[in-house]
Amino acid sequence: MDRPTIDDVARAAGVTKATVSHAYSGKRPISATTKARVFAAAKRLDWVPSSRARALAARRTDAVGVVLSRDPSILASDAFFPAFISGVEAVLAEHEIALVLQVASSRTAEERAYRAMASGRADGVIVLDLHRVDWRVAYLQQIRLPAVLLGAYDAASPFSSVRTDDATPVRDLVAHLRELGHTRIAHVSGPLDYVHSHARAGAYVQSLGSRELLREGDFTAGSGRALTAELLDLPDRPTAILYANDTMAIAGYSYARSRGLLVPDDLAVAGFDDDHLSAHLSPALTSVSTDPFRRGRVAAERLLADLAGEPPESVTVDCNALRLRASTDGPAPEAPHTELEEEFS
Amino acid sequence: MDRPTIDDVARAAGVTKATVSHAYSGKRPISATTKARVFAAAKRLDWVPSSRARALAARRTDAVGVVLSRDPSILASDAFFPAFISGVEAVLAEHEIALVLQVASSRTAEERAYRAMASGRADGVIVLDLHRVDWRVAYLQQIRLPAVLLGAYDAASPFSSVRTDDATPVRDLVAHLRELGHTRIAHVSGPLDYVHSHARAGAYVQSLGSRELLREGDFTAGSGRALTAELLDLPDRPTAILYANDTMAIAGYSYARSRGLLVPDDLAVAGFDDDHLSAHLSPALTSVSTDPFRRGRVAAERLLADLAGEPPESVTVDCNALRLRASTDGPAPEAPHTELEEEFS
């Protein structure tokens, strides 16, 4: 015996399926007695409307999508993603809207994924990891898929966006390190074509007035390690390094320690994103908590508002908070070189 | 100008929509020349078949679902989930199948979510956090939703399952600690109505021959801390504690240190799940890596096989590996009590 359809319910209630539909949607008035008959019949038959049929007829899927261009294996060690998704789900769950996730590792796969979303997998999408020049913005416009961008983009784009002020915590951190006596402060950034990496690196360069000690990483432990090595090999090595995420920071300071440097005495280290274990490391890692959960909430709320017909809007979430911990605690080392470093110079 | 439909393509190619459909699906032979005309027309019009219409007609959504019963905020600090999802996606991406995620925090919300899946949001689901007696198994049978269970369940259930041997690493860990001289070995488990928590705790009890030092936690840092306090307050306190995940282990050893105990000298500590930062803690945390990525792969592959019509099957993944690190390194303390402990006794 198959799943009951709306026709079965209509027959059982002695009405037509239009009446059943209207009884639920309320788009036409239905008398209380008829409604009661319909609901009773539906309950008796244990009817659940087919979301497939509903989606086709209503041209609405009740799902929102996220297409991830990262490699699946990178997801696994990322502190941002799960928290962000949690925030998104916290909002969607209230509205019984589903989240459709698709990873695509090539540009063509990504285009296919967005087209699939547009063809009815989802009513709108949230775009992560925005690039400074991002083909997706034009593409989404072209295929007319509603979207919310996570990060600041050209104000001329017709999409809502959720922004954060990444510059301030970086400036604050640099100021803090200066007060401690640091003058040689380096930054290991994320890929600079990302909006958020670029914003952080930009604030750093502005504060320092120089890009001499800026190195472009890629958020992986490997790049954190390699670029730390490069920086520590400089004749006048930095006494503090700011990393664009905690993973690189931890890789960096592990490496520094393996070279005999003490953190924070010989080298101050700070991360970004505040992984939930960072406070438990020793020394505890200074970081910037970015509340991805809340950003997820806001992005989802914004997308639902767009879908409900509200005009697109850019909202700025004030979610960044500096967490000063032991890894940047204490005065800068007197001499820029330590005895151990000299063998490298 | 609206999205083109199959009718537009058919008209442009001078055939009927049935021919267009068959040209793509291959369910009827179509001559090469006609096919070429159809494909050319589709390309010219930039046609993408509506997944909504396709889903309705084909009774297949090309999506698989996961319903999470955890609270959204717990997701954020969980090492298992993102890696598992990555593994699932790695397989799904190859087949261009989407993943539909829904969180539901109450039993009724959860039922609604599964019904929604069954009503066409997804072709099948992966069931996580299996309970020893889990209403979902019967429920999924009742609503006839194909599923893969993550964890061992009653062999009589008609579902495929993906199992792991959680007992061996626990036994190995206990044996290792015994060799180091530990005799008072405690275990802070996860909720014992979970299949995996129960399996781990069971192996522990079997190895120890006693449940005197078993405490039931809930995977949160808070419970790790509280139960560690309880164990350390015992007159004959344990010299080693096994935790059911890394979060509790870290909370536990932070607490122990705050009481003046040294890890591993006064107290050996081990976690479970091997969070990606655990190796970087100091002391580095002994843990059991459980390769959630691979389990995700296997679960997804198994579900796709089920959906393709293969008979359900239980596969066991050998993915657990003990990672012995500094937090359990060194001989057990001579005296079960330390001087600091005595003030608590």
Place this chain on the structure above:
DNA sequence: CGTCAACGTAAAACCGGTTTGACGATCCGG
């Protein structure tokens, strides 16, 4: 050279809902 199968395509039914147009019944004001 007639017959039958295989081939390729058209036409129509179907999937299970939503939405629109039509219509009888009831209610209202004048």
Place this chain on the structure above:
DNA sequence: CCGGATCGTCAAACCGGTTTTACGTTGACG
């Protein structure tokens, strides 16, 4: 007491595909 507005329901069209049925052509075979 009549005409028009409102209410409640039905019937049919529609969403955009897939699948089934039917039928005219070809080609092979006896």
